[in-house]
Amino acid sequence: MENRIATMTRTEASVLSTNRVVRNTYMLLSLTLAFSALTAGLSMAMGLPHPGLIITLVGYFGLLFLTTKFRDSGLGVLFVFALTGFMGFTLGPIISKYLSLPNGHMVVMQAMGGTAAIFLGLSAYALTTRKDFSFMGGFLMVGILVAFLAGLGAVFFEMPGLSLAVSAMFVLLMSGLILYETSNIIHGGETNYVMATVTLYVTIYNLFTSLLHLLGVMNDD
Template sequence: MSDLSSSSTATHAGGLVLADRPDHAASVKRVLRNTYALLSMTLLFSAGVAGLSVAQGWPAPGLLLSLGGMFGLLFAVHKLKDSGWGLVATFGLTGFMGYTLGPVLSHTLALPGGAQTVVMALGVTGITTLALSAYVLTTRRDFSAMGGFLFVGMIVALLLGLAAAFMNIPALGLAVSGMVALLSVGLILFETSRIVNGGETNYVLATIGLYVSIFNLFTSLLALFGMGGDD
């Protein structure tokens, strides 16, 4: 199996990153190709697990188990990113996240207009992801400066989300969903620009970064679009 990471250099100019070496351009193309291939497979795998979870009526794993499983598998992905086991950990993480999504989909589908809500959230997520990716790939804008803000924002959203869950405050939960949706849009721009401009040369980590952002965008939109039917 070929190495999962490669080195590259780039020159920054006026907020844009210009590739001035043929090996850099080749490296970026390779990372992009491998990232989107793996991302497509993990999204399909995750969707399959979610669909199976809905069909079999698997119970929700609970908040603590969900967080523990996701962060534990995310840690494993980072530790194994440079070996073939990194791919196993990647599918393990995305499959687990698909499993946690199943009960959420079952709940949404049971609401009035639930099927339309799922389709709408899925459609908006897909269109948004494609549009943002196309924008970065076309303009090659560097959004790396957003990293610190987005990281802090996600930490705040996580804490507020936990507070909303434990204190049973639906309004706060919806506000957090809106916040996460906006942060996810920023993270898709950030992650894609890191790949395009050579900031991320490991396609396993690039895939996970995009997958988590897309997953969070979809679940946030699902909560926002479904709030009218959830009494």
């Protein structure tokens, strides 16, 4: 009887802990998305140029390192906002470039709507079905690494066809990552809401920019 009570207590504690991580993750994610949109809007309003690939990568990985290092303290939350604000700052000039195209406003709105639909749909599916997608971890890690290196190659060697293929790969990989990370959170694989927020934010960012690229090409006259 005592063992049964102890087991029930541990199960209830685990459920409460998971629910707290889910709640904190989506609350922080909402705030960081809003902050990122604000910094993107500011960079667009000021007409700032894109900082370039090197500065973007150094800033991203540097702030990601600091966020990971301080993920268990209040500084972790501060660095999450620094990271997402910086990424929003780099996104502003990209959006401005697409808005300057003939069908730019439609392309941006389609990309935003597609990103929201994919993220909300896949997140809801993982949360409601509670299926375990942990088996996708290895495949996603290798796929993202390959796509990242291919993307760098497309930039340095100016290969538009490869760049387009990379964007299509990232749409599929980011969709899988949404399922994987949401499943990871609800099954207790990810217990730190700071890192969960960063993963989901980066997923949304990459999904949006990839859709923007693909839709921009399809709407190009």
